[in-house]
Amino acid sequence: MKRTTIFNLLILLSFTTTIPTTLLKKLKGSVDHNADVTWTIVGAGPAGIAVVGLLLDLGVDGRTITWLDPEFNIGRLGKYYYHVPGNAKAIDYISFINQCHTFQEYSSPALESLRMHDPNEFCTLAVIISPLQDITHYLRGKVVARKNRITRLSFENEEWQVALNNDMQFSSHNVVLATGSHPQTLNYPCKEEVPLDLALDKQILAKLVERDETIALVGGSHSAVLILKYLYELDIQRIINFFKYPIIYYYDMGEGNPTNPNGLRGTVAKWAYTILEKQQPPNIMRIQNTPTSRSSWLPVCDKIIYAIGYERNEIPLLNSNSQQLDYDSSTGVISPRLFGIGIAFPQQATDETDSPRNLIGLLDFMTYAQHIIPEWMKKYPHKHLLRFENLFTIALL
CATH class of the missing domain: 3.50.50 (FAD/NAD(P)-binding domain)
Structure with a gap:
């Protein structure tokens, strides 16, 4: 069997069967490239946390993952909504935690309290925010976490060039935007x-x-x-x-x-x-x-x-309106090796009346990420990348 076939099979099996840890750790989750890092995750809200955890689940070396956020405080959820009654049952929050193997490596009083919660109770968001703060702390020790804001993102020489507000610059093979939204x-x-x-x-x-x-x-x-x-x-x-x-x-x-x-x-x-x-x-x-x-x-x-909903946080795009930034709502693909997830780039589904709706619950983010991250990890042929050269230049304010 060819090596690429084995690689793809391992990704598929990682979400459907139990794979020995030693085998998972051999799964690098990247292709040959010249970038400084393999993955850059922008945003540390629930969706960004899920992406980092699942990449580690798939055996991606944490040293090749750069995680960016100016606060690392669970995004808007952690900053403002600690006392807000949630519209999901505790079982959804418990499932969010349990569906990532890397999250299971860490234990804290907040995590244990969540697991002991009545699964059918509608509870305040504090019940999930505190565990996510603990998990964020743990994940920051397993990847390259930088408490910075991204100021520019451009596609050059078949890699993404990332600039930060501290004047640091580096190249990344893949970029995931989990940048969140704000009230309209x-x-x-x-x-x-x-x-x-x-x-x-x-x-x-x-x-x-x-x-x-x-x-x-x-x-x-x-x-x-x-x-x-x-x-x-x-x-x-x-x-x-x-x-x-x-x-x-x-x-x-x-x-x-x-x-x-x-x-x-x-x-x-x-x-x-x-x-x-x-x-x-x-x-x-x-x-x-x-x-x-x-x-x-x-x-x-x-x-x-x-109280009329939320809109995507500013991602200024030259010659484009960031609010209208196109992405595939079934794959999260914005352009080759540039992906979006979370409330800013949600999965879309249709209800029983065939009306579209966005899936923006925490468990929705985890389920969606489990489905699409293996697809993100597949290699894009170079011939499909060349036409994007200098086409995408993003400056984040």
């Missing part, structure tokens, strides 16, 4: 905006709003309804919720309501169904988000919160 905003006229990142923490939100104020809340999905719940519990005088679509639920709430994979889950779903829709609190006004309704009601609002 609009420019509706209002006196003051409360950022979504802060509004999602109830304790912080309580310090940013007053009980006698009128708060405008734009949006109707999980984040919006969670903040609506917070404002209700804080006894805000009046809350005006501008929404486009009616509330949908992931589960049947007991009365044969329509269900949807993108619907509300957990404590947020229970509150929305039993309090918001059944009791219709008098201090909450839900109105269709139209120009007419905005012109009528925004003038009486003291503050506004946008």
